[in-house]
Amino acid sequence: MLHGWMDVSASFQFVVDHLQCGWHVIAPDWRGFGQTEWRGDAYWFPDYLADLDFILNACAGDAPVRLVGHSLGGNVACQYAGVRPARVAALVALDAFGLADSEPEQSPLRLEKWLRDLSSDVGFRGYPDRAALAARLQGDNLRLTPERAAFLAEHLGEPDGQGGIRMAGDPAHRRVNPVLYRRAELMAAWQRVAAPVLWVSPVASDLRKRMGIPDEAHEAAKACFRDFREILLPDCGHNLHHDQPGEVARIIETFLLSKES
DSSP, X not given: OBOOTTOOGGGGHHHXXXXXXXXXXXXXXXXXXXXXXXXXXXXXXXHHHHHHHHHHHHHHTTSOEEEEEETHHHHHHHHHHHHSGGGEEEEEEESOOOOOOOOGGXXXXXXXHHHHHXXXXXXXXXBSXXXXXXXXXXXXXXXXXXXXXXXXXXXXXXXXXXXXXXXXXXXXXXXXXXXXXXXXXXHHHHTTOOSOEEEEEESSOHHHHHTTOOHHHHHHHHHHOSSEEEEEESSOOSOHHHHSHHHHHHHHHHHHHHTTO
């Protein structure tokens, strides 16, 4: 299970609690998130593929694995399944659909901003305690229960060394990435995916629209996968594994078990 940007692996706990079968779940913290070490300014998307590859080699050898990824983690999983088709037996992407395409003309200004960012300090908002962080999480997601918010605050926050709490992630993640996102390259990988693929998305995908991904680009992305299906889940937002963990667990389990028969 692969978490999203500025998230941690523990946020899948709500889903895991609802799984009915005896799955062996491996949920790493990506580099620079959660309990993994910070890497400063060395965060490049291909490194996520390499990290996943080494984790799978260590934990599963040559055996094909089932991948479940949310947001960033889902995008990593979808690309990895096209780069290493034989390594993936089945894939579930939770509200993960790539980024908006970029144009070559954007490159100079992007690089200029990156150079400026390297010369400036970057950080996350601080909180007096975990209760304040939990309140912030609930403010961002009105569907989040107090109990789940408190659990997430325990894992998403860490002491800042001054008596307060900061996000458990390297602030360098906030700096602009100098490498343009080329959607055509991702689509080329998606076309090589051999595993059955399930996308689970909120009925109202507000994030995709805010990111500027047009409907035709979204449909073209789905058409890349040879064995594809999609489920639209009501009453949830981007963090659907927080909002509807029981239903997400049922959907994941039903899909994975159906691929074993």
